[in-house]
Amino acid sequence: MGTELESVLVSKEQIDAKLAEMAAAVDAEYAGKDLLLVGVLKGAVMVMADLARALSNPVTMDWMAVSSYGAGTQSSGVVRILKDLDTDIQDKHVLIVEDIIDSGLTLSWLLSNLGSRGPASLNVCTLLRKPDAAKVDIDVKWVGFDIPNEFVVGYGLDYAEKYRNLPFVGTLAPHVYGG
Ligand SMILES: O=P(O)(O)OC[C@H]1O[C@H](OP(=O)(O)OP(=O)(O)O)[C@H](O)[C@@H]1O
Ligand code: HPA
């Protein structure tokens, strides 16, 4: 491990096993229905790719890009749409795929934004959640791992755009971000 990384919090093996479990639950929930997975760029790229491939039922996929973190380790609370969906989600079953719910501000904003477009159903799955950091209460159908309130990187998650390609989730040494 490089000197910038402090520890592995969730290993590749743990992620693979959890996504297989989540995929089975998603398959069961949406059996016989058309499901649209909405991945939240950029962080959810890895979860989306691996979760989708673990599903047995066919799905369609679309992406939204929003950003509230910039280069820091704290949410600004201001969510910006950088890219909207390509598809109309009215009357569709929609599952938002996220890498992490931290303050919950991104998801809370997304749920109200997508909810106003009239989907047949709207649910959320996330690989990680920080219960101690929640600023808003959100109903999340599937959560992979509840983790401590520490800044994490890897498996899609970045610090100033770095570390997204790590195959595991790890904590960053505080000296890297001045913590
Ligand atoms: O619960 P919250 O406190 O709102 O944080 C969660 C959001 O923050 C991250 O995205 P970010 O804005 O960093 O964009 P990125 O995915 O492109 O890194 C992450 O991917 C979630 O979408
Ligand atoms: O802990 C985190 N790490 C990286 N990106 C994030 N976005 C919200 N929380 C985090």
Ligand SMILES: [Mg+2]
């Ligand atoms: Mg980020």
